[in-house]
Amino acid sequence: MGLCYGKPSTTPEASNPTSTAPKKKEEEEEGTVEKREEEEDNKEAAAAAVAVAVAVAEVEKSTTKPWASPFFPFYSPSPAHSLFSKKSPSAASAGGGSAAATPRRLFKLPFPPPSPAKHIRAALARRHGSVKPNEAAIAEEGGREGAVAGLDKSFGFAKGFEGKYEVGEEVGRGHFGYTCSARFKKGERKGEQVAVKVIPKAKMTTAIAIEDVRREVKILRSLTGHSNLVQFYDAYEDNDNVYIIMEFCEGGELLDRILSRGGKYSEDDAKAVMVQILNVVAFCHLQGVVHRDLKPENFLFTSKDENSQLKAIDFGLSDFVKPDEKLNDIVGSAYYVAPEVLHRCYGTEADVWSIGVIAYILLCGSRPFWARTESGIFRAVLKADPNFTEPPWPSLSIEGKDFVKRLLIKDPRRRMTAAQALSHPWIRNFNDVKVPLDVLIFRLIKAYLRSSSLRKAALRALSKTLTVDELFYLKGQFALLEPNKDGCITLENIKMALTKNATDAMKESRVQELLISLSALQYRRMNFDEFCAAALSVHQLEALDRWEQHARCAYELFEKDGNRAIVIDELASELGLSPSVPVHAVLHDWIRHTDGKLSFLGFVKLLHGVSSRSFAKPR
C-alpha cells in the first residue's frame, strides 16, 4: 500500500491493468497507434471518447489478491465511471458530507469476476467499522437494478424551478442530461438569459450516480469567482429532474472551434486558449478540486467572438483531493486520460496531462494517443511517445514543443503543474500571464521541513544550480507569499496567501490542514534561498536533459559545504529503510570508502529522500 509510484515508469506492464487483457487484436494495432487518422477527426469520434468505466475494484493488496482485471469495454454512454473509493478513513470522517462520504463504489461488470463483494465488505468493515445495509447491497449485487428502489433521490435543492424560469431551446446534450437556454420570468433579473443543465432523476440508477450529481453541484457552488469558470447561480429539483442554473455561454464548445478551423491553431492562438485553461485548472487545484474530465467539449466560449473568453464547464466527474491524497477510480475520457489514472493512483497532475493532450491537438490537429479501440488507446497512453517529428512539429517553436512534452510526461511527479506551465518560457510572456499560487510548493515545503539537516544541505546545494528559467517560477511563487520587509516568509505569510486565494472549496478543510502540516515553520522564517531549496522538485529537475549537469554541479557544491562523514542511522531513517533491512549492505554504494562521506549516488538518493519511496500516503 502507498507505494503507488514505487514502480518505475519504464515498466508500466508490471502494474498495467490492461496487461492481462486479450491481446490478439491489439497486437495488429501496435503500428497504428503511431498513425494519425485524420478521417476520424470528427465530432463523432471525439464523442466516442466516452466516460471511462472500468469496473475493477481493488481491495487492499495485502489482504486480497486483486482478481484478474482485464479492462472491460467502456460503457458508452453511461454514468457509471467510478470504482470502490479508497479514501482514507480520516478523510471520510473529516469530510463530513463531502466526497469522502461517497458510497462504496462497485458496479455492474459486463463479465463479473467471482464475487469480490465479500472481500470488499470485509475490507470496508475493517476500515470503517461497518457498512450500511443498502451500500452493501450495491456491492453485493454489482449494481443490480433492484437496488434502485432504495435510493434517496432528494438533494435538498430549491423547489419551484418552473415558476422562476422560462425554458428555451436545447443547446447541448451529454450522457447525463441536456442543457437548455432559459430566462428569468420575473424579479430583478427578469429576461436575463441563463443555461439550465437538466439531469433526469430517472437516469440516476445507482448511489454513485446520485452522489456524482450532489458533488457536481457542491463543487460548482463552492468554486466561485474565477473568470474562466462557468458561473454557477443555483440548483433546483422536482420529482423528475435536477436543474443546474448557470451562466449562459453562447460561443459553443472549444471542440467545435477546433474542428471548424480544420484542427490547427497558430502558436499564438493556442497560447490564448492554453493560458485560460491553465489558469482555471491551477485555480481548481489550489482549491483542492480535480476536474477529471478536461477535454475540448468541456470548455465553452462566452460569445461567438474570435477572442471570446473561455469557461470550464461540466464538473460531473470532479472530486476533492487533498495535496497528499491519491484517488483511485478510473474516470475521464479515453483520449485524455492520464497514465497514472489507468494505474489507479493519481491526483491533480492527471488534469495537467489532459491539458497536454489538448495542447498537442491545438498545435498539430492530431491526437497524441490514438488507436482503434479503447484498450489500444490505453496502451498508447501508457507506453507510446507522442510523435513530434511529423509536420507541423518541425516548423513549430522549440519552446512550444518543450511545453507540450513536459505536460505529457508519463511520470506525474515529473510533469509540470498548471502553475508551472504558466511559467514556461513558451507562454509566460504572452499577454499578461499571471502565475497563480501553486499547491505543489506546500507539498514540497512540508517534505523539506521534515527532512534531516543533511538532506536540507543537499537540497540547498541543488538549489544553487537552478537556472534563470527555473528560478522564474520560484521567484513568482515566493512573491505571491508576500515576504516581509526582511525578505523572509513565515507561517503567517503562508496563511494570509492561502486565505486570500481560498474559496469555500478550500475553506472547508484544507487551509487548516496545510498550515498544520507546515507547523514546523511556526518559530522560524525562511528567506528566498532556503525557499528555493524547500520548494524545488527533484523529480521535475530529473526530467530535464541537463539533470546530470545539475546533479554533478550540486554535488561539488555539497562537497565543499555540507558533506560530512555519514551517520548511518540518520541516512537510514532519512531514506525510510526499515530496521529489518541490513543497513550497511544497502548503504555500501552510497558511501565513499575513503572517508565515509556521501558518494555521488548517495547524494542523489538523499535528494529524493523518503518522498520518492512513499510519495502517496499509505491509507
Ligand SMILES: Nc1ncnc2c1ncn2[C@@H]1O[C@H](COP(=O)(O)OP(=O)(O)OP(=O)(O)O)[C@@H](O)[C@H]1O
Ligand atoms: N453554461 C452553458 N452554456 C451553454 N451551453 C452549455 C452550458 N453548459 C453546458 N452546455 C452545453 O451542454 C453540453 C452538455 O453539458 P455537460 O457537459 O455539462 O453535460 P454532461 O451530461 O455532463 O455531459 P458529458 O456527457 O460530457 O458528461 C455541453 O457540452 C455544452 O454544449
Ligand SMILES: [Ca+2]
Ligand atoms: Ca457533449
Ligand SMILES: [Ca+2]
Ligand atoms: Ca461534458
Ligand SMILES: [Ca+2]
Ligand atoms: Ca459530465
